[in-house]
Amino acid sequence: MTSSRRAKVLSWLLGLDLIGESVLIEGYEVDVEGVKKWIRENEVKRVLVQAPPGLRGVRRKLIDEISGELDMVFVHGGGCWGGCDLAVAHAKAVGADAIIHLGHARFLEKSPIPTFYLECRKTDPAPILAALEKSAKILQGHHKIGVGVTIQWQDSLSPVRKKLEEYGVEALTGPPIPPLRYESQVLGCGYEPLLRLSEEVECYLIVGSKFHGLGLALQTEKTVYSLDPELQRLDDLSAEVEKLLRSRYGYIEMFRRADEVGVVVSVKPGQYRMGAAVKLRETLRKAGKRAEILIMDDVEVNLLRDSGFEGFVNMACPRLSIEDQQALDKPLLLPMEALIAVGAAEWGEVIRTPRYFLMEV
Amino acid sequence: MTSSRRAKVLSWLLGLDLIGESVLIEGYEVDVEGVKKWIRENEVKRVLVQAPPGLRGVRRKLIDEISGELDMVFVHGGGCWGGCDLAVAHAKAVGADAIIHLGHARFLEKSPIPTFYLECRKTDPAPILAALEKSAKILQGHHKIGVGVTIQWQDSLSPVRKKLEEYGVEALTGPPIPPLRYESQVLGCGYEPLLRLSEEVECYLIVGSKFHGLGLALQTEKTVYSLDPELQRLDDLSAEVEKLLRSRYGYIEMFRRADEVGVVVSVKPGQYRMGAAVKLRETLRKAGKRAEILIMDDVEVNLLRDSGFEGFVNMACPRLSIEDQQALDKPLLLPMEALIAVGAAEWGEVIRTPRYFLMEV
Structure with a gap:
């Protein structure tokens, strides 16, 4: 056989x-x-x-x-x-x-x-098409939309494009750029192909979840819509991203006042950024902080809370700073936010640009 | 210099x-x-x-x-x-x-x-002696007490012994037995030297915390007192251990009804018990369960809850089953408890004996 x-x-x-x-x-x-x-x-x-x-x-x-x-x-x-x-x-x-x-x-x-x-x-695009149909009005004002999909919806890219065309909307997609493997594929941290369409599109539509849409919305000033096929929702994320950025600014202020801070490096092979962490530690020390490199695997909020540091810079997965911050009463900054805190970068020049998620310093 | x-x-x-x-x-x-x-x-x-x-x-x-x-x-x-x-x-x-x-x-x-x-x-035995003084009455009825100390109170063993003698109580201590390095030292999982005194002593006194006292109380029918120098408390743990054992029995029943279970092996070098885990998985499969070996580092309740299994056997640190169970709505059994659940050991013959914490099968 x-x-x-x-x-x-x-x-x-x-x-x-x-x-x-x-x-x-x-x-x-x-x-x-x-x-x-x-x-x-x-x-x-x-x-x-x-x-x-x-x-x-x-x-x-x-x-x-x-x-x-x-x-x-x-x-x-x-x-x-x-x-x-x-x-x-x-x-x-x-x-x-x-x-x-x-x-x-x-x-x-x-x-x-x-x-x-x-x-x-996922083999069946029906949940996406149904959600699009329900929310057609929201998108019909636009002519050119940059469309991204998470890997499980990769095979639905064509049906989505067709559906949008029915509404008179042209769907633009981006070519794969490593580590992204497929046309218009997105990760929670990776949107480079879509960001390159910035000049051509009026807004973005991310098929996956709010989580995936938000990652892009933090890096662009264009409107980002998220379409969640499971929840059957299409959301404009503008208000949410504004609210989130106000809260981020508060955490940057809190970090500014912290004396003893940890630069978190995860041992996960795809998140291991020791070189940048060592450089950042030096920058923080020169700014008068007692900074140490903190080694973790999963970056657990409980462990951070209990670690004796007053603030953290997250060199692991950028989304930890966004998704896990609420559960922690101490700042868990992105590298760029830490540079802003010590005056080495400008808030207004970083937010809603691709630099915001840059895991280098 | x-x-x-x-x-x-x-x-x-x-x-x-x-x-x-x-x-x-x-x-x-x-x-x-x-x-x-x-x-x-x-x-x-x-x-x-x-x-x-x-x-x-x-x-x-x-x-x-x-x-x-x-x-x-x-x-x-x-x-x-x-x-x-x-x-x-x-x-x-x-x-x-x-x-x-x-x-x-x-x-x-x-x-x-x-x-x-x-x-x-800790260099200063004063907090221990003060707590003993406050609670002298509780201990004065006894003639021979087995005394254990956690490593940070190791140097207070002599002052404790002298203090007890003032009350007419003889303090018995146990010799070091690996992995315990010092006389009467205790770990949350290790009490062998004290358990060997069982025939000679009327009860036990553990200097450290309730946590350390409870580990012994689960393995002996003698009364165990815990003395916490930080909290200045001396507690008789009898009621607590009874209550805990009733709750453990409930979790064993819950595990009995579980179809898909995980045998948790931690990669921490001092908690790595793969051989026993593989044997236990076989026992569970023969008992009709779908059993898998689940690899973790820190055994996090959140990860267990989210892992898709209905119950767990903990082959890592025995105290996880005791301390973390409350935060989890699924059973996290000790190896011996799992054997009880499938009828390969007897509840009444295991509890409050040294077998209870046995991390072998």
Whole structure:
């Protein structure tokens, strides 16, 4: 029996639908055959499987499918917040010889351990089209919109473009620029292809979630709309980004008054920015602060709160400063915000520009 | 200038008191000279400093003292919950060549990376003696008490013994048994020397905190008193342990009904119990559960809650099952409790015996 035929029989036995070589699990197209082939070709024996919260069901079915080919399958119990968040240290610690990382497109060109980025794409664009239809009026005033999609909606880019054309709106997309792999793909921290369209478009539409829209809205003065197919919502993020920026300014002020601060470096291979952190520590010390480099894996608010520092600069994932700040009563600044705090950059020149998320100093 | 003399001058400059070769920082005797000597002898260049929450001030002063001898000092921003909790993976990830671990006695005989366990002992037994005096009546009915102390109160063992003798109470102590390094030293998970006194003593007194007393009370039917010098409290833990055990039984019942469970293995070198976890996974599978091994570093309740499993067996630090359970709405069982859940051990034969905390199956 060929591996493809075996896959078909297995899929049928497990109640999975087949799409070419991929199978459909909970509405996601998943290249299980590709994983198996990779396991065999790389002679993988012990694998660590990493999956974000929304893909627990996919993880379970994947494990059912591949367990027979492996000596050991471990489930990673830590975070999985992006393709940058590879559990390399954990994999090495348990003697795994490879990682299967679900839900994100390849992020690291070279991983320190063989890694299969298993994309999980939604096959049905209906929720997007329905949400667009409900909110057509909002978009109909525009002629040219820059459209971005998260990886799970990548295959819906064409239907979205067509739908917008029905409303007389031209959808502009950006070419892939590493670490982004696909046309108009966006990450919570990566919007470069869309930002380059800035001169041509009137506004942006990000298909994914408010989270993904907000990341762009902090880096551009154009209006950003987010379309969340799960929640069936299309939102103009302008008010939210203004409110957020006022709050950020308050945290910068708080950081200014802090004496002892930590520059947080995560050991996650895609977030490890030691060079910039060491430079920033020097800048902060010259500005009179007692600054140390703080090493973490997951940057946990509880650990920060308890660490004895009065403020932090986050050199790990920029979104931590945006999403986790509310849960912490101490500032958790972006590198650029820290430079603003010590007078080395200007607030007005940084916000709503691509520099705002720059993880370098 | 000799290193000892230089230390004296430095200490004087920094406003620290010298006790022999050690310095007094915030009431703790700290062997700063020992650290420096070790740094030189091992040609340490890049060090990761790990400290528990109570020792942030000591950490800061230590860094001031040693920075001049090193190319790079990193502060560890993760947990530091015991001598078992060595940040080896983080140290390796940032290219540190050694760890300085504050506040715990040496736990690992051989660490995968050179590690200095820097004990921080309280020099003044006054808070203990004052608390004992306040609560003398509670103890005076007893003739023989087994006494345990946490490492920071190690030097107070003699004054405690004398004080008890004043009340006509004989204090029995246990010899060090690895991983315990000192007479009558206790850890949150380690009480073997005291448990061996079981036939001879009427009850136990643990100097440290309720946390430390409770760990013993779960493993013996004798009354355990905890004495907390900071809070100036002496408590009989009998009622608390009974209440706790009733709640544990409830979680065992909940686990019994769970279909999909995770056996949690931490990558922390002193908590890594993969062999036992693999055996337990088999036992659980034979009992009809879908069991997977879940790899974590810090075992975070948020991550467990979000992991897609209905219940957990904790193969990391036994105290997680006791201290963190309340924050989680799913059972986080000890290995022995999991065996009880599947009928491979008896509740009544395990609780309040040394088997209860056994991290083997």
